[in-house]
Amino acid sequence: MRIRAVVLGLALLLALPLTAQYRQALPGYRYEFPRDHFNHPEFETEWWYYTGNLKSGNGHQFGFELTFFRHGVSRDVTPTGSWDVRDLYIAHLALSDLDGAHFYHRERVNRAGPGLAGATLQEGRVWNGNWQVQWKDSEQTLQAIADEFHLTFTLRSAMPPVIHGANGISQKGKDVGRASHYISLTRLVAAGQIDLKGQKFDVNGLAWMDHEFFTNQLGPQQVGWDWISLQLEDNTELMLFRIRRKDGGIDPYSSGTFVDAEGRSIHLRDSDYTMRPMGDTWASPMTRAVYPIRWKITVPRLGMDLEVTTPLASQELTDSSKTPTYWEGAIRAAGHKGAPAIDGVGYLEMTGYERPVVMGRDSDRK
Numbered sequence: 001m002r003i004r005a006v007v008l009g010l011a012l013l014l015a016l017p018l019t020a021q022y023r024q025a026l027p028g029y030r031y032e033f034p035r036d037h038f039n040h041p042e043f044e045t046e047w048w049y050y051t052g053n054l055k056s057g058n059g060h061q062f063g064f065e066l067t068f069f070r071h072g073v074s075r076d077v078t079p080t081g082s083w084d085v086r087d088l089y090i091a092h093l094a095l096s097d098l099d100g101a102h103f104y105h106r107e108r109v110n111r112a113g114p115g116l117a118g119a120t121l122q123e124g125r126v127w128n129g130n131w132q133v134q135w136k137d138s139e140q141t142l143q144a145i146a147d148e149f150h151l152t153f154t155l156r157s158a159m160p161p162v163i164h165g166a167n168g169i170s171q172k173g174k175d176v177g178r179a180s181h182y183i184s185l186t187r188l189v190a191a192g193q194i195d196l197k198g199q200k201f202d203v204n205g206l207a208w209m210d211h212e213f214f215t216n217q218l219g220p221q222q223v224g225w226d227w228i229s230l231q232l233e234d235n236t237e238l239m240l241f242r243i244r245r246k247d248g249g250i251d252p253y254s255s256g257t258f259v260d261a262e263g264r265s266i267h268l269r270d271s272d273y274t275m276r277p278m279g280d281t282w283a284s285p286m287t288r289a290v291y292p293i294r295w296k297i298t299v300p301r302l303g304m305d306l307e308v309t310t311p312l313a314s315q316e317l318t319d320s321s322k323t324p325t326y327w328e329g330a331i332r333a334a335g336h337k338g339a340p341a342i343d344g345v346g347y348l349e350m351t352g353y354e355r356p357v358v359m360g361r362d363s364d365r366k
Contacts, residue, residue, distance in 0.1 A: 024179075025169050025179040039121070041070075044072040045213070046119075048126050050066045051330075054153075061330075062096060063094075063330025064096070065105075070088070087112060091129075093131060103329075105317050110129060124136060130143070131143070139156050139157075140155040140156075140188070149196045151193075154191050157189075162184045162259055164183070164257050169182075180212040180217060184209060184257075186239070187206060187237060188206065190203075190205050206231045206345065222245055224350070225350075226241065227348070228295070230306070232344035239257045241254055275295060275296075278295060284314075284327075291327045293310050293313050303337055306335035310332070315330070331347060331348045
């Protein structure tokens with residue numbers, strides 16, 4: 001689903017006047033690549049989200065996250081200088097040392113300025129400071145430097161882009177425009193190096209990239225979501241999300257996508273699957289939020305019955321501001337798809353467990 005911590009800068013944005021009109025995510029959008037891998041400033045919010053599961057030659061396991069956000073501040077003012085703020089750029093970086101049982105994360109906020117952050121087709125690049133992804137044809141180079149760790153990966157897409165939802169949009173609510181244009185690269189073959197506190201690991205594995213752009217998504221009765229991506233050992237992928245409501249129910253605009261081994265996608269409605277917590281939880285010592293960390297997933301039409309767990313319970317991203325936090329971490333899946341047993345890896349995101357998520361500046365926001 002990927003509607004996440006743009007809220008890091010929300011307190012700042014709410015203090016600024018919003019006079020520009022942004023474009024809504026509406027049915028019938030015509031996707032074009034490589035153009036749609038990059039910036040869409042006519043929409044208020046956009047992100048590029050990379051996650052992955054990697055392993056070194058000696059079997060040491062890692063998960064990683066690198067996320068770039070753009071949130072519009074003003075579109076109706078002509079910039080007079082390179083420091084004028086038309087967009088706020090936010091980025092999150094995380095490393096899950098799964099065998100070392102430690103979670104590292106960093107975040108940053110920038111304006112575009114004289115090349116500080118951005119996403120352009122001309123440069124084939126998405127970046128925030130010295131965190132960046134450089135595109136060249138079907139291959140991407142990911143680089144990120146933090147105090148305790150460095151990441152350098154090459155990502156090669158083994159599947160064509162997947163467009164989620166129906167008729168060009170991933171609908172999140174009943175109102176027109178409560179939707180996003182949502183693209184994924186669901187099987188990125190990853191290879192590179194992790195430098196963790198001076199120790200270097202040559203790693204290989206699989207990554208996933210989500211790219212969404214929109215202006216409005218959650219409605220006032222929607223308080224959070226659970227999102228999951230899975231890369232199964234038979235070269236198929238599964239993405240599911242469920243939107244939680246204030247009344248404790250699951251919103252019928254929850255949905256998902258199955259991708260077969262040839263890259264063909266099948267849209268899944270909320271009635272096509274179940275995504276249910278199984279009782280195991282982790283309580284955050286920082287926020288006191290309680291997250292379900294074991295899940296049952298069934299997709300009857302695909303004969304799929306999976307149990308999802310995590311090798312590291314503590315994968316919560318927190319910050320020092322008063323904005324919502326979220327849990328985002330590496331997971332493992334095991335179960336059956338038809339008769340054969342099947343395993344897989346992926347990522348799980350959970351929001352709204354600390355307090356309800358507030359997205360955007362809609363007039364009906366409560």
